[in-house]
Amino acid sequence: MSLTDPAPQDPAQREIAAQAIDVHKTYGKDAAEVRALDGVSLDLYAGEFTAIMGPSGSGKSTLMHCLAALDKPTTGEVVVGGRKLGRLRDRRLTELRRDKIGFVFQAFNLVPTLTAQENILLPLSLARKKPDPGWFDQVIDTVGLRPRLDHKPSELSGGQQQRVACARALASKPDIVFADEPTGNLDSTSAAQVLGFLRHSVDDLGQTIVMVSHDPVAASYCDRVIFLADGRVVDELAKPSREQILAHMADLQSRAMGLAPIGEDA
Template sequence: MTTRVAARAVGLTKAYGQGEARVVALDDVSVELEAGRFTAIMGPSGSGKSTLMHCFAALDSPTDGQVFLGEDELGRLGDKRLTELRRDRIGFVFQSFNLVPTLTAQENILLPLAIAGRKPNQEWFDHVIDTVGLRTRLSHRPNELSGGQQQRVACARALAGRPEVIFADEPTGNLDSTSSDEILQFLRHSVDELGQTIVMVTHDPLAAGYTDRIVFLADGRVVDEMLEPTSDLVLDRMKNLDARLPSEA
């Protein structure tokens, strides 16, 4: 059976600045992200993890190369089409939750749909709410929720519109170990039971152990990958990557 590709990069290069100040964040990266799988992007600090995710999520544009979401090449789309793509086909989960403090949990979850002028599919909405366990917290505002509950609201918001891909940038970075485990189990369940495609940037081997595949970056290049990872295997691989990098003077 052929696995569908949700997103891919071909010869992706991203550089900032010019001349002696030029910094290459991504250097000729080609990688495919399979649909219906949980993929982690890992690497040392400054390896290009977040830049790669931002290019895939149409939050940043390449200096060279191509990025595709499904069959659509992002570089060929105008600003309006890119805005629609981010709104309708991509979900986001951020480390800092990014909830609107004056809105209830339910209003935060439905906000992207409201902005798009779309009504939620009630059956899907109920399924998402029960999956994240927020049924009794929908009327609460963010300051009445724990960090883990706020991140569950953010995850539900990302899922509410049934996007093609959810990009999660260090989604457990601000959470304690118990809340982190809850969020990671939910993301795993979203892939296994809801058929979601999730791409997560993380530095945490424990978080990466929940995924199906890890793409390792170093110095802006894809240097390795791992299938069916465990936290111990990831920790060993990351130590090897760090050992290969030149020490800073």
């Protein structure tokens, strides 16, 4: 069923979709200073479904915001689609988000006054671009929302809303899609649908997706899982199972609490 070979290639030959180079992010000053990111360097590969995991306060959301051009690192460099974000002004950043990046958030993902279809096409309409009809059909069919395109968000279930949001993120064929806890507000059935759809879009549509989550089930859909703790990348797993992830998470938790590791050491 897959159009591309899902097997991990040699890292040296894989195309890099986004990159963080020694990214630091601090909030506050002096005594009140909080280091959200403390020197993160990371490559995200095209055509992969990557999860960023970590306990609360590990800096995973901040990292995603920096990678997605929503926030600026205090020091360090972020590269998306071969472009360094540090020098870009607001207008270029907006265009970058509109044309090269897709977003799926945990909640409040859709504009309530627009129909599902209008929401999906919103980034394109804002750029005054015409959608590619073939691509649009493909996305809609993958999401399975064709009969509901004329509905307003308030007439859709949470899972349906989130699938609309996914379709919107893909509509402009972005270089990379960022999803921030996309299943955080959903029941397990809906969550499975959304995750299945994301997986499909990587496998069948060749998309690149980066997802922030603390749900091991969600992460188990991914090709690669990166673990963050105290603002640093501490570990990563390729094609992990749910159990592997759980064990890793527990390990991180205990290390953070100063206990002896219980899982296998990576």
